[in-house]
Amino acid sequence: MLIRAQEMxxxxxxxxxxxxxxxxxxxxxxxxxxxxxxELIYAKEGLRPVKWVIAVxxxxxxxxxKDLNGKRIATELVxxxxxxxxxxxxxxxxxFSWGATEVKPPHLADAIVELTETGTSLKxxxxxxxxxxxxxxxxxxxxxxxWQDKWKRQKMENIVMLLKGALAAExxxxxxxxxxxxxxxxxxxxxxxMHSPTISAxxxxxxxxxxxxxxDKVVRDLIPKLKKAGAxxxxxxxxxxxxx
Numbered sequence: 001m002l003i004r005a006q007e008m009x010x011x012x013x014x015x016x017x018x019x020x021x022x023x024x025x026x027x028x029x030x031x032x033x034x035x036x037x038x039e040l041i042y043a044k045e046g047l048r049p050v051k052w053v054i055a056v057x058x059x060x061x062x063x064x065x066k067d068l069n070g071k072r073i074a075t076e077l078v079x080x081x082x083x084x085x086x087x088x089x090x091x092x093x094x095x096f097s098w099g100a101t102e103v104k105p106p107h108l109a110d111a112i113v114e115l116t117e118t119g120t121s122l123k124x125x126x127x128x129x130x131x132x133x134x135x136x137x138x139x140x141x142x143x144x145x146x147w148q149d150k151w152k153r154q155k156m157e158n159i160v161m162l163l164k165g166a167l168a169a170e171x172x173x174x175x176x177x178x179x180x181x182x183x184x185x186x187x188x189x190x191x192x193x194m195h196s197p198t199i200s201a202x203x204x205x206x207x208x209x210x211x212x213x214x215x216d217k218v219v220r221d222l223i224p225k226l227k228k229a230g231a232x233x234x235x236x237x238x239x240x241x242x243x244x
């Protein structure tokens with residue numbers, strides 16, 4: 001059974017599901033009374049924080065949120081948008097929009113409230129942002145009654161630990177290498193900014209095996225330096241989970 005992120009908070013609140021993954025935006029959209037167990041942040045594409053913004057055509061006379069009085073707004077985030085406008089004392093017509101919201105201004109809407117990461121799609125449709133109404137990230141949520149159940153709570157905490165471990169592993173790689181005693185100090189100086197590597201003596205006298213976990217963004221530049229410093233048999237490998 002496939003459940004959309006937009007629906008998850010409602011199912012968890014009702015107790016149909018004990019827990020699930022959804023965005024903070026959809027929790028707020030549904031006003032769902034759920035327990036937020038953890039925020040899941042991922043530096044690469046997929047789980048980075050995103051923004052819901054108000055955008056209008058580049059040549060629109062609308063400059064601020066106050067200028068939306070009496071205007072028509074298209075969005076998928078209807079409930080939260082209405083509450084946001086009410087908090088700003090702005091009265092506007094907010095219509096539900098399913099897909100292709102960016103193409104609706106100016107003929108089908110005066111403005112839109114849309115999800116964006118970089119703003120590229122908005123610019124491509126000749127839209128400009130006038131306000132950010134919400135920042136959202138992925139949350140692991142639980143039904144409040146289920147969270148009070150010790151057995152279920154332990155299971156959910158285990159799931160969160162493994163999810164965070166998998167996300168952390170996506171940003172790191174493992175390195176193995178062999179280093180002679182004479183080169184050990186030079187190689188270790190290159191790894192000084194990281195957690196101390198695991199060092200074990202090899203059967204060949206005067207040689208050691210080093211193993212370390214590092215950020216994958218630096219490994220490309222680091223490996224040549226390690227080789228030059230005297231490391232040999234360097235192996236880079238992917239990680240499945242990193243549990244602190």
